[in-house]
Amino acid sequence: MTTPLPKRFPLNLYDELLLHLDQPASPLGLQMEIRVSGHLDEERLIQAIRSAARKHPMSRVSLVPHAAGDTGYFWQLHDALEQVPLRIIQCCDEESLHEARSALHSLPIPLAEAPPFRCALAHCGERGDFFMINMNSTVSDHIGLYRFMLSVLRAYANISDPVSGQDFLTARRIGQEPDQNLLNDGISRLTRVMEMLGSTLNPPARIAGDGDEADQAGLGFMPVRFSAAQTRRLQTLRHGGATINDLLVTTLHTAIDRWNTDHGQSTGRISMVMPMNTRGDDWRDEIASNLCMWVNVVSRASEREDFDSLLAAITRQTSNLKESVTMAVLVDLMRELRALPAWIRQAVPALLPLTGNRIGSTTVLGNLGAIHSPLPADSELALSELWFSPPCRMPMGLSLGALTLDDHLHLSFRYHRQQFRRESAWAFAEVFLDILNQHQSP
Structure with missing residues (x-):
């Protein structure tokens, strides 16, 4: 039986480093997008995103407001997504796709409210639809974002999506214990x-x-x-x-x-x-x-x-x-x-x-x-392209x-x-x- 996560838990070392470096004029968002061979249904995709968020806690957190004297930062975990921030783009060509991609990823993703990501779905006709995610890198690295994307795809295709049995909070602390020799003063x-x-x-x-x-x-x-x-x-x-x-x-x-x-x-x-x-x-x-x-x-x-x-x-x-x-x-x-x-x-x-x-x-x-490709050969969709880039x-x-x-x-x-x-x-x-x-x- 899985132990329920606390409603609040601390930022880990890497979360906090990126939190301080993320600035509205130069946002640290992760780009990830897929192109599929066919059409992505909007409502079905929204439900797939909700399903993925239920499996991955960091996709439904917000940053707890902190006071000047606080010595720590905490995430607030929400039970479910109240909304899925999905923008729909119709009849795209390569130029409009470029503009949509730039617009999505130029946006700073605020952490005051969940979710810490924004999405766009571009209907591109026979060339296949694009699904794009901009996730604030304060909550996940590129490997974690791909794992979230994998859950979205599997939920959309209605196929099994087993998750690791590794304890979530224990995993977030691995390799990040502070040096015991640090100065105390x-x-x-x-x-x-x-x-x-x-x-x-x-x-x-x-x-x-x-x-x-x-x-x-x-x-x-x-x-x-x-x-x-x-x-x-x-x-x-x-x-x-x-x-x-x-x-x-x-x-x-x-x-x-x-x-x-x-x-x-x-x-x-x-x-x-x-x-x-x-x-x-x-x-x-x-x-x-x-x-x-x-x-x-x-x-x-x-x-x-x-x-x-x-x-x-x-x-x-x-x-x-x-x-x-x-x-x-x-x-x-x-x-x-x-x-x-x-x-x-x-x-x-x-x-x-x-x-x-x-x-x-x-x-x-x-x-x-x-x-x-995570999609089976007999799936109604085929994954033809997958893109990601780290923030700078x-x-x-x-x-x-x-x-x-x-x-x-x-x-x-x-x-x-x-x-x-x-x-x-x-x-x-x-x-x-x-x-x-x-x-x-x-």
Whole structure:
């Protein structure tokens, strides 16, 4: 028998980190969308979303208001969704689909009321319908969002959707216990925080841009789907233990270097944020929640002179990260901050620009890995496309989401319009794709 969850439970370490970084002008929302072969019925989809929310608690939480002296933040769990925020788009073409996607994901998702996500359904006729979700990343990582999407699809198709037996609240605490050696004195903690914020780390490289400073909240997306043959050819680049993810990381670092050189901007240390799954092996794809650590994958100019050498360096680095499960500096910072009053913790995003965002990064890459269609062969629907991209906060003006669905690599480039105009964003994506093509075997 499943133990009922409490009506209130605390934010975990990753929830709180993202809560403080999420800002209306640069919202940290997760993009996920599917294209199916046929028509999605609106009312049936709404019921499927409600069904999925009943299975996944984080999809029906709101943030409890906090007082200045509070030392913790809490989620309020609601029994069910009072409303499903689903926008309907009729008769879409590629341009209207692009605008709908940008509009959905440029919206900040408030946490004062449930649910912490917004949806859109685009009816696209014979080309198949699109279903899109923008979920506030404070409540879930990309793996959790895909698990929620999976429940929506299964409920819509009326097929079984068993969930993990792993205890939900226990899972949210795994790997996040505070360091017992932290200083006990509050003033000493604050001193250490300020030392971290004012550290003399070299600021990371920025991507040269030509965005519209007046449109700080706008986001754009560029989906790129590889053919099965193109996806297979990527395997020819794998050597020395490199994964497809290592290839994408190496290509993104190389593309940033080349792009900046072409635009007259020097590129020193590139620091790329990459979420790393902390779930247990037997429930690796379960639990819709924030259970990913942030790690940084770094390259220096001397390592980027040759693609193969950089790939080897990146592969060694990611292998070491997997073995040691290294925390990013912001996670260590949040461990320090959790013993301070909430009003002090809220000040972190405002302090970061004063240090030149030195503890920030250049870009973000997330990878869902290889996925097979969750729908059975005899289903009335077929899943033809699946897209996701991780959030990025300016001055990180670009992120990349990757996954392979049924032997087709899907890449979703997300960019701030403050970083790129649409034409320039496509030009950057072409640099990325050219580098991949140049290094594939014929």
